[in-house]
Amino acid sequence: MTPALLLSLALSQSPELELELHYTATSLEEGEDASKRTLDTYDFTQFEPSAKKADLYVGVDEANLRQSPGADAAVVTTLPLGAPVRVLERGKERLKVGEYVNHWYQVEYTDGKGAAFKGWLFGNTLTPFRLEGDFDNDGEQEVATVVMSSDFKIRVRVLEPNVKPPRRVSSVDITPAGQGYMSVDGGSAKVTLVAGKTAGLALVQVDSVPEACSDYSTTYVSYTVPGGKKGVLGKAKLALEVAGLADPPNHSSYKVSFQPKQQGLTVVRTNVEEDESGKEVKTTERTKYKLADGVFSEVKASGATAETKP
Structure with missing residues (x-):
């Protein structure tokens, strides 16, 4: 089985993985001023109008829905993190608002009482990723979203539903x-969402896999509240980060196996590279991790086993 196939199998845990969010700009030279970037050097996810009731979500908390496509336009209403919206129209021009480059979108939102609102949101506030789960095991459902930040990070936010704004969201990059x-x-x-019964606690799984020869990664994000208290804002944390490489002739893949009853997991890493004689050398290493306070910490790593093929 090739490393590419191993990666495909490892990442095919949920149909949600078919959705993708991206935001990039051409790298700057050392000391180069970011303000010199032109709008066409940015590449980002663009959303299309939809006939569905709602197909996207608000990825930030307290997002202002505006009457017209402008940062200073009147506010129609304010939307919470995770609010479902339907795209009606995408603005034709890409614009810079604050530190973001994106389009304005006209959207429709219906609140919990059935009242419908139409207005405009800037594209950086929208996401296809909204996850709901009892992340902190307090018996209540938290809401998590994922967006791209203005400084080119993947930002995971978790909202504690029974805490009033503005301090009801914890985030991690x-x-x-x-x-x-x-x-x-x-x-x-x-x-995608990793269920609590699978991992011992609910986790947000974020895969960053470029469509080119490069490194790639899987990161798990946890959300914990000290003592499991209800109505208290907890903390989103990087529970585990694992990385691989697809750069022929070198390949590195990984497989994560959770042990929820033992509150731990195992990562099996497989590296394939060529030696000086052109022979393929495959090494495998198994590492065990233990869960504590929402973070998986390494407790034991086995010695690497090597296999050489002509």
Whole structure:
């Protein structure tokens, strides 16, 4: 089985992974001023109008829905993190608002009482990724979203539903893979929910896999509240980060296996490279991790086993 196939199998845990969010710009030379970037050096996910009731979500908290496509336009209403919206129209021009480059989108939102609102949101606030789960095991459902930040990070936010704004959201940033290989800042994200019964606690799984020869990664994000108290804002954390490489003739893949009853997991890493004689050398290493306070820490690594093929 090839490393590419191993990677495909490892990432095919959920149909949600078919969705992708990306935000990049051409890398700057050392000391180069970011303000000199032109709008056409940015590449980002563009959303299309939809006939569905709602197919996207608000990825930030307290997003202002505006009457017209402008940062100073009147506010129609304010939307919470995770609010479902339907895209009616995408603005024709890409614009810079604050530190973001994107389009304005006209959207429709229906609140919990059935009242419908139409207005405009800037594209950086929208995401296809909204996850709901009891991340902190307090019996209540939290909401998590994933967006790309203005400084080209993958930002995971978790909202505690029974805490009032403005301090009801905890966030953590992930560095996208492939930046050095592709000479860009930023990258892509594919997202799925790992259930608590699978991992011992619910996790947001973020895969950053460029469509080119480069490094790639899987990151798990946890959300914990000390003592499991209800109505208290917890903390989103990087529970585990694992990385691989697809750069022929060198390949590195990984497989994560959870042991929920033991509150741990095992990562099996497989590296394939050529030696000086052109022979393929395959090494495998198994590492065990233990879960504590929402973070998986290494407790034991086996010695690497090597196999050489002509």
